[in-house]
Amino acid sequence: MKVIQTNELFKIYNEGRGNEVRAVNGVTTTIEKGEFTAIVGPSGSGKTTLLNIMGGLDSPNSGNVFIDGIDIGKLKENELINFRLHNIGFVFQAYNLIPVLNAKENVGFVMLLQHYSEKQIDERVESLLNAVGLKDQIEKRPNEMSGGQQQRIAVARALASKPKFVLADEPTANLDSKSTSDLLDIMEKLNREEGMTFVFSTHDQRVIDRAHRIINLEDGKIKSDTKKSTQIDKA
Amino acid sequence: MKTLIKIAWRNVWRNKLRSTIVMLSIGLGIWSGLFIMAMTLGMNEQRMSGAIDSYLSHIQIHHPKFQDDYNKKYTLIDDANLTEQLDTIPQIKAYSQRLFVTGMASTAKGNYGVHIMGIFPENEKKVTSISQQLIEGTYFKRLKQNPIVIGKKLADRLGLKINSKVVLNFLDKNNNTIANSFRVEGIFKTTNSIFDEGTVFVKYQDMAPLVGLEGKFHEVAILTDNMEDIKAVKSEIVTQDSVESWDEISPELGYTQTLLEDFMFIFMGIVLLALAFGIINIMLMAVLERRRELGMLLCIGMSKRKVFGMILLETLFIAFVATPLGMFLSYLSITYFGKNGIDLSIVSAGLESWGAGSKVFTHLPLTFYWSITLMTLTVAFLAALIPARRALKLNPAEAVKII
Numbered sequence: 001m002k003v004i005q006t007n008e009l010f011k012i013y014n015e016g017r018g019n020e021v022r023a024v025n026g027v028t029t030t031i032e033k034g035e036f037t038a039i040v041g042p043s044g045s046g047k048t049t050l051l052n053i054m055g056g057l058d059s060p061n062s063g064n065v066f067i068d069g070i071d072i073g074k075l076k077e078n079e080l081i082n083f084r085l086h087n088i089g090f091v092f093q094a095y096n097l098i099p100v101l102n103a104k105e106n107v108g109f110v111m112l113l114q115h116y117s118e119k120q121i122d123e124r125v126e127s128l129l130n131a132v133g134l135k136d137q138i139e140k141r142p143n144e145m146s147g148g149q150q151q152r153i154a155v156a157r158a159l160a161s162k163p164k165f166v167l168a169d170e171p172t173a174n175l176d177s178k179s180t181s182d183l184l185d186i187m188e189k190l191n192r193e194e195g196m197t198f199v200f201s202t203h204d205q206r207v208i209d210r211a212h213r214i215i216n217l218e219d220g221k222i223k224s225d226t227k228k229s230t231q232i233d234k235a
Numbered sequence: 236m237k238t239l240i241k242i243a244w245r246n247v248w249r250n251k252l253r254s255t256i257v258m259l260s261i262g263l264g265i266w267s268g269l270f271i272m273a274m275t276l277g278m279n280e281q282r283m284s285g286a287i288d289s290y291l292s293h294i295q296i297h298h299p300k301f302q303d304d305y306n307k308k309y310t311l312i313d314d315a316n317l318t319e320q321l322d323t324i325p326q327i328k329a330y331s332q333r334l335f336v337t338g339m340a341s342t343a344k345g346n347y348g349v350h351i352m353g354i355f356p357e358n359e360k361k362v363t364s365i366s367q368q369l370i371e372g373t374y375f376k377r378l379k380q381n382p383i384v385i386g387k388k389l390a391d392r393l394g395l396k397i398n399s400k401v402v403l404n405f406l407d408k409n410n411n412t413i414a415n416s417f418r419v420e421g422i423f424k425t426t427n428s429i430f431d432e433g434t435v436f437v438k439y440q441d442m443a444p445l446v447g448l449e450g451k452f453h454e455v456a457i458l459t460d461n462m463e464d465i466k467a468v469k470s471e472i473v474t475q476d477s478v479e480s481w482d483e484i485s486p487e488l489g490y491t492q493t494l495l496e497d498f499m500f501i502f503m504g505i506v507l508l509a510l511a512f513g514i515i516n517i518m519l520m521a522v523l524e525r526r527r528e529l530g531m532l533l534c535i536g537m538s539k540r541k542v543f544g545m546i547l548l549e550t551l552f553i554a555f556v557a558t559p560l561g562m563f564l565s566y567l568s569i570t571y572f573g574k575n576g577i578d579l580s581i582v583s584a585g586l587e588s589w590g591a592g593s594k595v596f597t598h599l600p601l602t603f604y605w606s607i608t609l610m611t612l613t614v615a616f617l618a619a620l621i622p623a624r625r626a627l628k629l630n631p632a633e634a635v636k637i638i
Contacts, residue, residue: 052632055534057534057631057632058632077539078538078539081533081536081537081538081539082536082538084534084535084536085535085536085537086536088536089535090531090534090535092531092534092635094527094635096527096528096531096635098242098528098532099249099528100242100245100246100249101242101245105238109238109535110535110536112238113535113536113537113538113541157535158535169635
């Protein structure tokens with residue numbers, strides 16, 4: 001089942017000028033449900049831009065993005081925000097937890113925006129905090145937690161509303177090896193047991209090693225698209 | 236909504252020092268504005284009540300032409316009828332009949348133009364407070380022959396003390412020059428130095444024969460039970476003479492109060508405008524510092540309306556804490572100085588020439604507190620719109636980037 005589908009995506013900065021940059025240069029790809037995909041490439045290859053377009057945070061100059069069959073380019077701004085709320089989970093490089101909320105409140109925040117009841121939120125939050133191994137950190141605020149713990153809370157938050165997929169932009173960039181390993185274990189487990197789709201943009205070899213599919217970007221184009229069992233060469 | 240309120244409230248206290256400073260500045264701004272209003276209005280109220288207590292009283296009755304040029308031939312038309320009427324009006328506390336002549340007070344040291352009031356001391360005592368404002372001597376109790384009560388400023392100018400002689404020169408009803416000697420029995424000091432210097436009181440029975448106006452009066456001053464009765468009492472008096480309330484006799488006294496109130500609101504508006512810029516500055520800083528966090532909220536699906544609302548709430552919370560603080564400080568200080576006064580004797584000469592005493596008693600009606608509270612919250616709300624709008628202009632994808 002296709003979760004994300006992109007057709008001939010282009011994102012061009014300073015189009016027609018001397019300093020034109022083609023951040024995304026005709027990307028067509030599909031992400032299936034349950035995939036654990038890493039988008040890799042050197043700095044400036046367009047990984048983050050592609051991720052942002054997939055997440056509806058940025059709009060392409062041309063091309064389409066379909067999420068669960070819906071062309072998100074046709075949505076108005078408020079509709080897009082609402083679509084993200086209900087369908088997409090985000091994990092950021094800098095964790096981006098709400099500093100004034102504790103772990104429980106951070107994880108449950110998205111569900112609050114979706115108007116779930118307190119009981120439903122409590123149940124889901126407890127289950128997620130268990131899944132990420134942070135049940136004992138429930139009352140702690142982000143500044144009382146390590147980087148690894150914060151990122152695990154961020155993953156829990158991304159999953160709280162049961163999104164169609166999770167986009168993670170360099171989630172391990174600020175973590176040490178142990179924290180990275182723990183985080184990837186959790187994400188793999190969620191992918192395996194709950195069928196959650198993860199799409200990473202990453203430089204981190206540890207993430208690349210764990211990914212089931214690797215999309216290699218260079219100069220905004222897919223250079224190669226490798227699944228662990230098969231390879232699709234776009235070059 | 237509950238979570239938004241929780242986040243907004245906690246965000247206010249993220250930087251305790253900064254928030255406290257902003258709240259203190261708003262509170263002190265409100266306090267200073269209200270205190271100055273209370274001082275100014277209190278000063279003017281003292282001036283007004285000083286004038287009413289010293290000579291205006293609540294209502295005065297004159298011949299319709301008397302106040303054109305204070306010509307002594309224009310005595311009251313309905314003398315006897317008036318006193319009969321005034322005796323029957325229940326809201327009248329007291330009244331006093333007066334002769335009013337302009338003349339010159341002379342001593343060896345010099346002379347000075349004065350208004351000479353011929354009064355019945357026992358009645359005058361009930362209507363004005365001059366008898367209670369004596370600083371030396373007595374009020375028409377001791378001397379049998381031609382006593383005079385004068386103001387301190389005049390006494391100083393002419394070198395007069397208790398028992399000193401002063402010659403009053405004036406014209407009688409036939410414009411003959413009259414000069415008569417009086418002896419100082421009392422010296423008074425009001426809050427109005429110009430009044431003190433230019434007004435002297437003598438007994439009616441000493442003055443009337445000299446002027447040739449026995450049994451005649453230029454003025455009846457009436458004191459009502461309270462200010463609210465003035466209009467009703469005025470309407471009950473039926474006479475050919477002119478009946479005027481204090482604000483009709485001295486309209487500038489009444490206008491000044493209204494004018495000052497309006498000016499004070501403008502002044503307060505300017506103070507709040509300055510505070511608004513402070514709020515905008517602080518909140519813009521808060522928004523820019525939290526770009527990444529706000530960008531994240533937009534990314535994960537918090538609507539722009541809610542982000543906008545969150546910033547507005549944070550600003551309003553600052554105002555909700557600061558405003559009562561300012562009001563409380565104001566109420567305390569205004570109440571204290573309303574009872575004890577502020578000693579401004581260092582500038583007493585200026586104040587007394589304006590008619591206000593050297594001790595200023597602050598006063599601010601409660602309605603002002605409500606009005607200023609409303610103004611402050613409105614200004615805070617409007618000030619919040621700028622940083623809140625700024626938050627909406629964030630590009631979520633750009634905002635969450637690490638630089």
